[in-house]
Amino acid sequence: MTTLIEVKHLSKSYQKKQVIHDISFSINEGEILCLLGPNGAAKSTTINILCGLLNYDQGEIFYRNEKIERNLLYYKKYLGIVPQELALYEDLTAEKNIQFFASLYGLKGEKLKAGIDFALRSVGLLEHRKEKVETFSGGMKRRLNIACAIAHEPELLIMDEPTVGIDPQSRNHILATIRKMRKKGMTILYTTHYMEEVEEISTRIIIMDHGKIIAEGTKEWLKDRKNEKEIVIQLADNSALSLKEIYQIEGIMNVQLEENELKITVIKGVENLDSIIAKLIQQNKKIQNIVIEADNLETVFLDLTGRSLRDVR
Ligand SMILES: Nc1ncnc2c1ncn2[C@@H]1O[C@H](COP(=O)(O)OP(=O)(O)OP(=O)(O)O)[C@@H](O)[C@H]1O
Ligand SMILES: [Mg+2]
The missing domain is CATH 3.40.50.300 (P-loop containing nucleotide triphosphate hydrolases)
Incomplete structure:
Protein backbone atom coordinates (compact mmCIF):
# COMPACT_ATOMS: atom_id res chain seq x y z
CA MET A 1 0.00 0.00 0.00
CA ASP A 224 -19.25 -3.70 13.24
CA ARG A 225 -17.72 -1.81 16.14
CA LYS A 226 -21.08 -1.64 17.92
CA ASN A 227 -21.61 -4.75 19.95
CA GLU A 228 -25.27 -4.19 20.70
CA LYS A 229 -28.48 -3.87 18.77
CA GLU A 230 -31.89 -2.45 19.55
CA ILE A 231 -35.17 -4.23 18.88
CA VAL A 232 -38.35 -2.17 19.11
CA ILE A 233 -41.60 -4.10 19.47
CA GLN A 234 -44.96 -2.41 19.21
CA LEU A 235 -47.63 -4.10 21.34
CA ALA A 236 -51.39 -3.73 21.16
CA ASP A 237 -51.46 -3.08 24.92
CA ASN A 238 -48.99 -3.29 27.79
CA SER A 239 -51.21 -4.39 30.63
CA ALA A 240 -49.64 -6.85 33.08
CA LEU A 241 -46.51 -7.36 31.02
CA SER A 242 -43.68 -8.96 32.97
CA LEU A 243 -40.33 -7.55 31.88
CA LYS A 244 -38.57 -9.97 34.23
CA GLU A 245 -39.40 -12.87 31.94
CA ILE A 246 -37.79 -11.10 29.01
CA TYR A 247 -34.68 -10.23 31.03
CA GLN A 248 -34.15 -13.95 31.56
CA ILE A 249 -33.50 -14.55 27.85
CA GLU A 250 -29.83 -14.93 26.94
CA GLY A 251 -28.22 -11.86 25.34
CA ILE A 252 -30.68 -9.29 26.72
CA MET A 253 -28.90 -6.21 28.06
CA ASN A 254 -31.76 -3.82 28.69
CA VAL A 255 -35.54 -3.78 28.46
CA GLN A 256 -37.60 -0.62 28.53
CA LEU A 257 -41.33 -0.16 28.18
CA GLU A 258 -42.68 3.19 27.03
CA GLU A 259 -46.45 3.08 26.61
CA ASN A 260 -46.98 0.21 24.16
CA GLU A 261 -43.44 0.26 22.84
CA LEU A 262 -40.99 -2.29 24.12
CA LYS A 263 -37.34 -1.37 23.54
CA ILE A 264 -34.93 -4.24 23.98
CA THR A 265 -31.15 -3.90 23.77
CA VAL A 266 -29.44 -7.16 22.92
CA ILE A 267 -25.89 -8.35 22.39
CA LYS A 268 -25.22 -8.38 18.65
CA GLY A 269 -25.28 -11.91 17.30
CA VAL A 270 -27.35 -13.19 20.25
CA GLU A 271 -30.62 -11.59 19.23
CA ASN A 272 -32.86 -14.53 20.30
CA LEU A 273 -35.81 -12.91 18.59
CA ASP A 274 -37.75 -16.20 18.63
CA SER A 275 -37.47 -16.44 22.43
CA ILE A 276 -38.55 -12.82 22.85
CA ILE A 277 -41.62 -13.38 20.67
CA ALA A 278 -42.41 -16.65 22.46
CA LYS A 279 -42.31 -14.90 25.86
CA LEU A 280 -44.68 -12.20 24.63
CA ILE A 281 -47.10 -14.75 23.17
CA GLN A 282 -46.99 -16.71 26.46
CA GLN A 283 -48.17 -13.52 28.15
CA ASN A 284 -50.97 -13.16 25.59
CA LYS A 285 -49.47 -10.06 24.07
CA LYS A 286 -50.42 -9.07 20.56
CA ILE A 287 -47.43 -7.90 18.51
CA GLN A 288 -48.22 -5.13 16.04
CA ASN A 289 -44.79 -4.35 14.68
CA ILE A 290 -41.12 -5.24 15.12
CA VAL A 291 -38.24 -3.02 14.05
CA ILE A 292 -34.66 -4.19 14.36
CA GLU A 293 -32.18 -1.35 14.29
CA ALA A 294 -30.22 -1.39 11.05
CA ASP A 295 -26.44 -1.22 11.06
CA ASN A 296 -25.66 2.00 9.27
CA LEU A 297 -23.29 4.91 9.53
CA GLU A 298 -26.03 7.09 10.97
CA THR A 299 -26.24 4.87 14.06
CA VAL A 300 -22.43 4.75 14.25
CA PHE A 301 -22.33 8.55 14.24
CA LEU A 302 -25.12 8.78 16.80
CA ASP A 303 -23.29 6.32 18.98
CA LEU A 304 -20.03 8.26 18.76
CA THR A 305 -21.36 11.77 19.21
CA GLY A 306 -24.79 11.44 20.79
CA ARG A 307 -26.13 13.46 17.86
CA SER A 308 -27.71 12.51 14.58
CA LEU A 309 -25.97 13.55 11.37
CA ARG A 310 -29.39 14.38 9.94
CA ASP A 311 -30.17 16.74 12.83
CA VAL A 312 -27.14 18.90 12.46
CA ARG A 313 -27.93 20.41 9.11
N1 LIG B 1 -12.76 32.16 7.35
C1 LIG B 1 -13.19 31.76 8.56
N2 LIG B 1 -13.08 32.55 9.64
C2 LIG B 1 -13.48 32.17 10.86
N3 LIG B 1 -14.03 30.96 11.12
C3 LIG B 1 -14.18 30.11 10.10
C4 LIG B 1 -13.78 30.47 8.77
N4 LIG B 1 -14.04 29.40 7.94
C5 LIG B 1 -14.59 28.45 8.73
N5 LIG B 1 -14.66 28.86 10.02
C6 LIG B 1 -15.17 28.07 11.16
O1 LIG B 1 -14.38 26.89 11.24
C7 LIG B 1 -15.16 25.75 11.56
C8 LIG B 1 -15.00 24.69 10.49
O2 LIG B 1 -15.55 25.17 9.27
P1 LIG B 1 -15.47 24.36 7.91
O3 LIG B 1 -16.06 25.24 6.86
O4 LIG B 1 -14.10 23.85 7.71
O5 LIG B 1 -16.45 23.13 8.23
P2 LIG B 1 -17.11 22.08 7.24
O6 LIG B 1 -16.98 20.75 7.91
O7 LIG B 1 -16.56 22.21 5.89
O8 LIG B 1 -18.64 22.52 7.28
P3 LIG B 1 -19.74 22.53 6.10
O9 LIG B 1 -20.34 21.15 6.13
O10 LIG B 1 -20.71 23.57 6.53
O11 LIG B 1 -19.08 22.86 4.80
C9 LIG B 1 -16.60 26.27 11.71
O12 LIG B 1 -16.83 26.47 13.07
C10 LIG B 1 -16.59 27.57 10.95
O13 LIG B 1 -17.52 28.47 11.50
MG1 LIG C 1 -17.37 22.64 4.08
Whole structure:
Protein backbone atom coordinates (compact mmCIF):
# COMPACT_ATOMS: atom_id res chain seq x y z
CA MET A 1 0.00 0.00 0.00
CA THR A 2 1.49 3.33 -1.08
CA THR A 3 0.78 6.39 1.04
CA LEU A 4 0.08 9.42 -1.12
CA ILE A 5 -0.56 11.98 1.60
CA GLU A 6 0.37 11.87 5.22
CA VAL A 7 -0.92 14.50 7.62
CA LYS A 8 0.71 14.62 11.03
CA HIS A 9 -0.60 16.51 14.07
CA LEU A 10 -2.40 19.22 12.12
CA SER A 11 -3.91 22.14 14.06
CA LYS A 12 -5.58 25.30 12.82
CA SER A 13 -7.23 28.34 14.38
CA TYR A 14 -9.25 31.14 12.85
CA GLN A 15 -8.44 34.24 14.88
CA LYS A 16 -8.52 32.79 18.39
CA LYS A 17 -10.90 29.92 17.71
CA GLN A 18 -9.22 26.56 17.21
CA VAL A 19 -11.11 24.59 14.57
CA ILE A 20 -8.70 21.70 13.88
CA HIS A 21 -7.32 19.87 16.89
CA ASP A 22 -4.19 17.83 16.28
CA ILE A 23 -5.44 15.50 13.57
CA SER A 24 -3.32 12.87 11.83
CA PHE A 25 -4.34 10.73 8.88
CA SER A 26 -3.13 9.38 5.58
CA ILE A 27 -4.52 8.95 2.09
CA ASN A 28 -3.47 5.78 0.31
CA GLU A 29 -3.06 5.34 -3.40
CA GLY A 30 -6.17 4.02 -5.15
CA GLU A 31 -8.68 4.61 -2.38
CA ILE A 32 -11.86 6.64 -2.18
CA LEU A 33 -11.41 8.15 1.25
CA CYS A 34 -14.58 9.79 2.52
CA LEU A 35 -14.36 12.55 5.08
CA LEU A 36 -17.74 12.42 6.78
CA GLY A 37 -18.85 15.07 9.22
CA PRO A 38 -21.63 17.53 10.05
CA ASN A 39 -21.67 21.27 9.45
CA GLY A 40 -18.63 22.96 10.92
CA ALA A 41 -16.70 19.73 11.47
CA ALA A 42 -13.75 21.40 9.64
CA LYS A 43 -13.91 19.30 6.48
CA SER A 44 -13.41 22.28 4.16
CA THR A 45 -10.70 23.76 6.35
CA THR A 46 -8.80 20.46 6.25
CA ILE A 47 -9.19 20.19 2.49
CA ASN A 48 -8.22 23.80 1.86
CA ILE A 49 -5.04 23.25 3.86
CA LEU A 50 -4.21 20.17 1.78
CA CYS A 51 -4.75 22.18 -1.40
CA GLY A 52 -2.41 24.90 -0.20
CA LEU A 53 -5.21 27.47 -0.01
CA LEU A 54 -4.97 27.99 3.74
CA ASN A 55 -2.18 28.22 6.25
CA TYR A 56 -2.08 26.10 9.34
CA ASP A 57 -0.63 26.59 12.82
CA GLN A 58 0.97 23.27 13.52
CA GLY A 59 1.64 19.96 11.87
CA GLU A 60 3.27 18.49 8.83
CA ILE A 61 2.00 17.33 5.45
CA PHE A 62 3.85 14.89 3.21
CA TYR A 63 3.19 13.95 -0.40
CA ARG A 64 4.84 10.68 -1.37
CA ASN A 65 7.07 11.07 1.69
CA GLU A 66 8.17 14.56 0.71
CA LYS A 67 7.31 17.44 3.02
CA ILE A 68 5.24 19.83 0.94
CA GLU A 69 5.56 23.27 2.56
CA ARG A 70 8.38 24.41 0.40
CA ASN A 71 7.37 22.38 -2.65
CA LEU A 72 3.80 23.51 -2.86
CA LEU A 73 3.95 24.37 -6.55
CA TYR A 74 5.51 21.06 -7.44
CA TYR A 75 2.83 19.26 -5.47
CA LYS A 76 -0.21 21.16 -6.74
CA LYS A 77 0.09 19.82 -10.26
CA TYR A 78 -0.80 16.36 -8.94
CA LEU A 79 -4.07 17.61 -7.47
CA GLY A 80 -7.53 18.12 -8.92
CA ILE A 81 -9.67 20.31 -6.74
CA VAL A 82 -13.46 20.47 -6.73
CA PRO A 83 -14.37 23.28 -4.33
CA GLN A 84 -17.51 23.36 -2.21
CA GLU A 85 -18.67 26.58 -3.88
CA LEU A 86 -19.01 26.45 -7.66
CA ALA A 87 -16.00 28.05 -9.35
CA LEU A 88 -17.21 28.64 -12.91
CA TYR A 89 -17.43 31.48 -15.42
CA GLU A 90 -21.15 31.80 -16.17
CA ASP A 91 -20.70 33.67 -19.45
CA LEU A 92 -18.23 31.15 -20.88
CA THR A 93 -19.13 27.83 -22.50
CA ALA A 94 -18.55 24.53 -20.70
CA GLU A 95 -15.56 23.84 -22.93
CA LYS A 96 -13.97 27.25 -22.29
CA ASN A 97 -14.32 26.80 -18.55
CA ILE A 98 -12.47 23.49 -18.64
CA GLN A 99 -9.89 24.99 -20.99
CA PHE A 100 -9.24 27.79 -18.52
CA PHE A 101 -8.61 25.50 -15.56
CA ALA A 102 -6.69 22.88 -17.57
CA SER A 103 -4.38 25.61 -18.91
CA LEU A 104 -3.55 26.57 -15.34
CA TYR A 105 -2.20 23.04 -14.98
CA GLY A 106 -0.05 23.53 -18.07
CA LEU A 107 -2.08 21.57 -20.63
CA LYS A 108 -1.51 22.77 -24.22
CA GLY A 109 -2.25 21.78 -27.82
CA GLU A 110 -3.35 18.18 -28.43
CA LYS A 111 -3.08 17.29 -24.74
CA LEU A 112 -5.42 20.14 -23.86
CA LYS A 113 -7.92 19.07 -26.51
CA ALA A 114 -7.84 15.46 -25.36
CA GLY A 115 -8.11 16.55 -21.70
CA ILE A 116 -11.20 18.66 -22.40
CA ASP A 117 -12.86 15.79 -24.30
CA PHE A 118 -11.99 13.35 -21.52
CA ALA A 119 -13.41 15.67 -18.85
CA LEU A 120 -16.64 16.45 -20.73
CA ARG A 121 -17.20 12.78 -21.53
CA SER A 122 -16.53 11.71 -17.94
CA VAL A 123 -19.25 13.95 -16.54
CA GLY A 124 -21.70 13.43 -19.42
CA LEU A 125 -21.61 16.95 -20.83
CA LEU A 126 -20.10 16.32 -24.26
CA GLU A 127 -23.20 17.45 -26.14
CA HIS A 128 -23.35 20.65 -24.08
CA ARG A 129 -19.75 21.70 -24.67
CA LYS A 130 -20.65 24.79 -26.71
CA GLU A 131 -23.34 26.02 -24.31
CA LYS A 132 -22.81 28.80 -21.80
CA VAL A 133 -22.79 27.88 -18.11
CA GLU A 134 -25.54 30.43 -17.36
CA THR A 135 -27.99 28.16 -19.21
CA PHE A 136 -27.05 25.09 -17.14
CA SER A 137 -29.10 23.48 -14.35
CA GLY A 138 -27.60 23.22 -10.85
CA GLY A 139 -26.71 19.57 -11.45
CA MET A 140 -24.97 20.33 -14.75
CA LYS A 141 -22.94 23.07 -13.09
CA ARG A 142 -21.84 20.68 -10.36
CA ARG A 143 -20.76 18.19 -13.02
CA LEU A 144 -18.85 20.88 -14.93
CA ASN A 145 -17.19 21.92 -11.66
CA ILE A 146 -15.82 18.36 -11.52
CA ALA A 147 -14.84 18.34 -15.20
CA CYS A 148 -12.66 21.42 -14.58
CA ALA A 149 -10.71 19.44 -11.97
CA ILE A 150 -10.05 16.28 -13.98
CA ALA A 151 -8.96 17.40 -17.45
CA HIS A 152 -5.29 17.18 -16.43
CA GLU A 153 -5.88 13.68 -14.97
CA PRO A 154 -4.64 14.41 -11.46
CA GLU A 155 -3.19 11.75 -9.16
CA LEU A 156 -5.35 12.94 -6.30
CA LEU A 157 -8.86 14.29 -6.81
CA ILE A 158 -10.08 16.29 -3.83
CA MET A 159 -13.82 16.95 -3.74
CA ASP A 160 -15.61 19.12 -1.22
CA GLU A 161 -19.30 18.20 -0.99
CA PRO A 162 -19.77 17.97 -4.78
CA THR A 163 -23.39 16.80 -4.61
CA VAL A 164 -24.94 19.39 -2.32
CA GLY A 165 -28.35 20.58 -3.49
CA ILE A 166 -28.65 18.64 -6.71
CA ASP A 167 -31.22 16.27 -8.18
CA PRO A 168 -30.82 12.49 -7.61
CA GLN A 169 -30.00 11.84 -11.26
CA SER A 170 -27.05 14.25 -11.28
CA ARG A 171 -25.94 12.87 -7.94
CA ASN A 172 -25.89 9.31 -9.30
CA HIS A 173 -24.00 10.55 -12.32
CA ILE A 174 -21.38 12.18 -10.10
CA LEU A 175 -20.98 9.07 -7.94
CA ALA A 176 -20.56 6.96 -11.10
CA THR A 177 -17.96 9.44 -12.39
CA ILE A 178 -16.00 9.11 -9.15
CA ARG A 179 -15.90 5.33 -9.48
CA LYS A 180 -14.75 5.72 -13.08
CA MET A 181 -11.96 8.09 -12.04
CA ARG A 182 -10.79 5.58 -9.47
CA LYS A 183 -10.70 2.88 -12.13
CA LYS A 184 -8.55 5.22 -14.23
CA GLY A 185 -6.07 5.23 -11.37
CA MET A 186 -6.98 8.41 -9.47
CA THR A 187 -7.05 8.50 -5.69
CA ILE A 188 -10.04 10.34 -4.29
CA LEU A 189 -10.63 12.36 -1.15
CA TYR A 190 -14.35 13.02 -0.88
CA THR A 191 -16.07 15.07 1.79
CA THR A 192 -19.75 14.90 2.49
CA HIS A 193 -22.34 14.88 5.21
CA TYR A 194 -24.51 12.37 3.32
CA MET A 195 -23.87 8.94 4.75
CA GLU A 196 -25.77 7.28 1.88
CA GLU A 197 -23.01 8.48 -0.44
CA VAL A 198 -20.33 7.27 1.90
CA GLU A 199 -22.00 3.86 2.07
CA GLU A 200 -22.05 3.78 -1.70
CA ILE A 201 -18.59 4.85 -2.77
CA SER A 202 -16.10 4.83 0.10
CA THR A 203 -13.29 2.35 0.41
CA ARG A 204 -12.37 3.95 3.76
CA ILE A 205 -14.00 6.54 6.02
CA ILE A 206 -12.81 9.20 8.41
CA ILE A 207 -15.54 10.58 10.65
CA MET A 208 -14.84 14.14 11.83
CA ASP A 209 -16.65 16.23 14.39
CA HIS A 210 -15.67 19.59 15.88
CA GLY A 211 -12.24 19.49 14.23
CA LYS A 212 -11.31 16.06 15.54
CA ILE A 213 -11.18 12.63 14.00
CA ILE A 214 -13.55 10.50 16.02
CA ALA A 215 -13.42 7.27 14.04
CA GLU A 216 -11.65 5.80 11.07
CA GLY A 217 -12.00 2.57 9.09
CA THR A 218 -13.90 0.78 6.36
CA LYS A 219 -17.68 1.01 6.50
CA GLU A 220 -17.86 -2.65 7.46
CA TRP A 221 -15.44 -2.14 10.32
CA LEU A 222 -17.20 0.99 11.57
CA LYS A 223 -20.59 -0.67 11.47
CA ASP A 224 -19.25 -3.70 13.24
CA ARG A 225 -17.72 -1.81 16.14
CA LYS A 226 -21.08 -1.64 17.92
CA ASN A 227 -21.61 -4.75 19.95
CA GLU A 228 -25.27 -4.19 20.70
CA LYS A 229 -28.48 -3.87 18.77
CA GLU A 230 -31.89 -2.45 19.55
CA ILE A 231 -35.17 -4.23 18.88
CA VAL A 232 -38.35 -2.17 19.11
CA ILE A 233 -41.60 -4.10 19.47
CA GLN A 234 -44.96 -2.41 19.21
CA LEU A 235 -47.63 -4.10 21.34
CA ALA A 236 -51.39 -3.73 21.16
CA ASP A 237 -51.46 -3.08 24.92
CA ASN A 238 -48.99 -3.29 27.79
CA SER A 239 -51.21 -4.39 30.63
CA ALA A 240 -49.64 -6.85 33.08
CA LEU A 241 -46.51 -7.36 31.02
CA SER A 242 -43.68 -8.96 32.97
CA LEU A 243 -40.33 -7.55 31.88
CA LYS A 244 -38.57 -9.97 34.23
CA GLU A 245 -39.40 -12.87 31.94
CA ILE A 246 -37.79 -11.10 29.01
CA TYR A 247 -34.68 -10.23 31.03
CA GLN A 248 -34.15 -13.95 31.56
CA ILE A 249 -33.50 -14.55 27.85
CA GLU A 250 -29.83 -14.93 26.94
CA GLY A 251 -28.22 -11.86 25.34
CA ILE A 252 -30.68 -9.29 26.72
CA MET A 253 -28.90 -6.21 28.06
CA ASN A 254 -31.76 -3.82 28.69
CA VAL A 255 -35.54 -3.78 28.46
CA GLN A 256 -37.60 -0.62 28.53
CA LEU A 257 -41.33 -0.16 28.18
CA GLU A 258 -42.68 3.19 27.03
CA GLU A 259 -46.45 3.08 26.61
CA ASN A 260 -46.98 0.21 24.16
CA GLU A 261 -43.44 0.26 22.84
CA LEU A 262 -40.99 -2.29 24.12
CA LYS A 263 -37.34 -1.37 23.54
CA ILE A 264 -34.93 -4.24 23.98
CA THR A 265 -31.15 -3.90 23.77
CA VAL A 266 -29.44 -7.16 22.92
CA ILE A 267 -25.89 -8.35 22.39
CA LYS A 268 -25.22 -8.38 18.65
CA GLY A 269 -25.28 -11.91 17.30
CA VAL A 270 -27.35 -13.19 20.25
CA GLU A 271 -30.62 -11.59 19.23
CA ASN A 272 -32.86 -14.53 20.30
CA LEU A 273 -35.81 -12.91 18.59
CA ASP A 274 -37.75 -16.20 18.63
CA SER A 275 -37.47 -16.44 22.43
CA ILE A 276 -38.55 -12.82 22.85
CA ILE A 277 -41.62 -13.38 20.67
CA ALA A 278 -42.41 -16.65 22.46
CA LYS A 279 -42.31 -14.90 25.86
CA LEU A 280 -44.68 -12.20 24.63
CA ILE A 281 -47.10 -14.75 23.17
CA GLN A 282 -46.99 -16.71 26.46
CA GLN A 283 -48.17 -13.52 28.15
CA ASN A 284 -50.97 -13.16 25.59
CA LYS A 285 -49.47 -10.06 24.07
CA LYS A 286 -50.42 -9.07 20.56
CA ILE A 287 -47.43 -7.90 18.51
CA GLN A 288 -48.22 -5.13 16.04
CA ASN A 289 -44.79 -4.35 14.68
CA ILE A 290 -41.12 -5.24 15.12
CA VAL A 291 -38.24 -3.02 14.05
CA ILE A 292 -34.66 -4.19 14.36
CA GLU A 293 -32.18 -1.35 14.29
CA ALA A 294 -30.22 -1.39 11.05
CA ASP A 295 -26.44 -1.22 11.06
CA ASN A 296 -25.66 2.00 9.27
CA LEU A 297 -23.29 4.91 9.53
CA GLU A 298 -26.03 7.09 10.97
CA THR A 299 -26.24 4.87 14.06
CA VAL A 300 -22.43 4.75 14.25
CA PHE A 301 -22.33 8.55 14.24
CA LEU A 302 -25.12 8.78 16.80
CA ASP A 303 -23.29 6.32 18.98
CA LEU A 304 -20.03 8.26 18.76
CA THR A 305 -21.36 11.77 19.21
CA GLY A 306 -24.79 11.44 20.79
CA ARG A 307 -26.13 13.46 17.86
CA SER A 308 -27.71 12.51 14.58
CA LEU A 309 -25.97 13.55 11.37
CA ARG A 310 -29.39 14.38 9.94
CA ASP A 311 -30.17 16.74 12.83
CA VAL A 312 -27.14 18.90 12.46
CA ARG A 313 -27.93 20.41 9.11
N1 LIG B 1 -12.76 32.16 7.35
C1 LIG B 1 -13.19 31.76 8.56
N2 LIG B 1 -13.08 32.55 9.64
C2 LIG B 1 -13.48 32.17 10.86
N3 LIG B 1 -14.03 30.96 11.12
C3 LIG B 1 -14.18 30.11 10.10
C4 LIG B 1 -13.78 30.47 8.77
N4 LIG B 1 -14.04 29.40 7.94
C5 LIG B 1 -14.59 28.45 8.73
N5 LIG B 1 -14.66 28.86 10.02
C6 LIG B 1 -15.17 28.07 11.16
O1 LIG B 1 -14.38 26.89 11.24
C7 LIG B 1 -15.16 25.75 11.56
C8 LIG B 1 -15.00 24.69 10.49
O2 LIG B 1 -15.55 25.17 9.27
P1 LIG B 1 -15.47 24.36 7.91
O3 LIG B 1 -16.06 25.24 6.86
O4 LIG B 1 -14.10 23.85 7.71
O5 LIG B 1 -16.45 23.13 8.23
P2 LIG B 1 -17.11 22.08 7.24
O6 LIG B 1 -16.98 20.75 7.91
O7 LIG B 1 -16.56 22.21 5.89
O8 LIG B 1 -18.64 22.52 7.28
P3 LIG B 1 -19.74 22.53 6.10
O9 LIG B 1 -20.34 21.15 6.13
O10 LIG B 1 -20.71 23.57 6.53
O11 LIG B 1 -19.08 22.86 4.80
C9 LIG B 1 -16.60 26.27 11.71
O12 LIG B 1 -16.83 26.47 13.07
C10 LIG B 1 -16.59 27.57 10.95
O13 LIG B 1 -17.52 28.47 11.50
MG1 LIG C 1 -17.37 22.64 4.08
